[in-house]
Amino acid sequence: MVDSEQLIFERSDIYDQGRDRESAMDPVDVRFPIKSSPSTSQTSHLALDIGGTLIKLVYFSIDGNEDDRGSDVCETSRDGEFEVVHGAGASPVLRGRLCFAKFETRNIGDCLEFIRADNLHYTGVQHQHGVARDKTFVKVHATGGGAYKFADLFKEKLGILFDKEDEMHCLVGGANFLLKTVPQEAYTYLDGRKEFVQIDHNDLFPYLLVNIGSGVSMIKVEGDGKYERVSGTSLGGGTFLGLGKLLTKCKSFDELLEISQQGNNRAIDMLVGDIYGGMDYSKIGLSSTTIASSFGKAISDIKELEDYKPEDVARSLLRMISNNIGQIAYLNALRFGLKRIFFGGFFIRSHEYTMDTISVAVHFWSRGEAKAMFLRHEGFLGALGAFTSYENPEPQTI
Numbered sequence: 001m002v003d004s005e006q007l008i009f010e011r012s013d014i015y016d017q018g019r020d021r022e023s024a025m026d027p028v029d030v031r032f033p034i035k036s037s038p039s040t041s042q043t044s045h046l047a048l049d050i051g052g053t054l055i056k057l058v059y060f061s062i063d064g065n066e067d068d069r070g071s072d073v074c075e076t077s078r079d080g081e082f083e084v085v086h087g088a089g090a091s092p093v094l095r096g097r098l099c100f101a102k103f104e105t106r107n108i109g110d111c112l113e114f115i116r117a118d119n120l121h122y123t124g125v126q127h128q129h130g131v132a133r134d135k136t137f138v139k140v141h142a143t144g145g146g147a148y149k150f151a152d153l154f155k156e157k158l159g160i161l162f163d164k165e166d167e168m169h170c171l172v173g174g175a176n177f178l179l180k181t182v183p184q185e186a187y188t189y190l191d192g193r194k195e196f197v198q199i200d201h202n203d204l205f206p207y208l209l210v211n212i213g214s215g216v217s218m219i220k221v222e223g224d225g226k227y228e229r230v231s232g233t234s235l236g237g238g239t240f241l242g243l244g245k246l247l248t249k250c251k252s253f254d255e256l257l258e259i260s261q262q263g264n265n266r267a268i269d270m271l272v273g274d275i276y277g278g279m280d281y282s283k284i285g286l287s288s289t290t291i292a293s294s295f296g297k298a299i300s301d302i303k304e305l306e307d308y309k310p311e312d313v314a315r316s317l318l319r320m321i322s323n324n325i326g327q328i329a330y331l332n333a334l335r336f337g338l339k340r341i342f343f344g345g346f347f348i349r350s351h352e353y354t355m356d357t358i359s360v361a362v363h364f365w366s367r368g369e370a371k372a373m374f375l376r377h378e379g380f381l382g383a384l385g386a387f388t389s390y391e392n393p394e395p396q397t398i
Contacts, residue, residue: 207339330366
């Protein structure tokens with residue numbers, strides 16, 4: 001008999017090492033087949049995506065206790081927040097919440113403490129390690145390069161053994177899961193307007209998935225488990241944070257994004273109008289405000305770095321990287337005849353200027369024929385893919 005867990009899928013982004021929480025998503029029912037008996041603890045199943053810049057966690061938290069009666073029952077809690085459902089003769093179904101958390105990889109100790117404090121490491125499939133029967137280890141699904149790099153650290157500190165999942169497979173699996181399961185997951189953002197996109201599950205494939213992490217991967221997705229990494233670029237979120245730290249006094253990604261909102265990239269970028277005396281180059285479709293050269297004004301300005309405002313530098317840097325990603329993404333979509341381009345990864349963070357820049361780049365190079373689409377859970381694709389791979393886990397002797 002295969003037991004199942006039915007989840008209320010609710011976004012709970014956890015910032016500042018889990019101290020600040022934000023809910024921004026309506027509940028959605030999801031069913032995962034689990035061969036072991038459902039956990040009676042407050043959390044069940046943990047998955048991690050450990051990248052070069054960020055660690056992303058997804059874990060399931062149970063909101064209620066299952067009812068053990070055999071007849072058909074649909075019970076709702078007093079506050080209406082959860083249900084416990086049983087089918088006649090079927091296994092119990094748990095209802096809970098899918099939670100999300102992130103940490104900077106350089107602060108991996110905070111991530112370890114978060115897992116330990118919330119007892120998340122006791123929610124996987126437990127194993128006995130070797131002949132030392134008195135020490136219990138927990139097997140947890142993990143993806144990303146850090147699943148290899150930090151495997152010994154998680155084993156030593158928390159008794160976690162990583163079941164390593166392929167990174168590209170998890171990215172695609174997470175994206176497909178969201179696009180098929182979560183209403184209003186995808187949306188466009190252009191000229192300050194956000195519009196949700198209705199996804200036809202029967203006409204989802206093929207599409208281009210652009211995942212912007214430390215670097216950028218561009219993946220042609222043709223179906224469940226059917227995909228190919230077709231391109232990418234080293235200029236991604238790691239570039240923004242790395243150059244941003246060198247050029248400004250900012251210490252974090254969020255700080256860079258925050259000051260960029262007050263910046264003016266025209267103070268540093270060379271525009272078409274700067275070259276043509278304020279005029280457009282209309283013959284080839286370039287307006288006077290089109291960027292001709294990112295950071296180009298620094299060539300002729302008799303200034304040192306400290307003479308430029310950090311917020312202008314951050315704005316120009318963000319625009320340069322976002323424009324580059326948008327252009328490369330469209331060229332790859334054109335190369336394979338793909339009309340849908342979905343952008344994911346924590347570089348975006350639902351930041352309006354970033355999304356608008358990417359959208360303008362796609363719109364410009366496609367002459368309006370293609371649209372950039374974004375995902376509400378853009379930063380957790382890999383972790384979600386690892387989480388959804390929890391199917392029929394079998395205890396093994398390690």
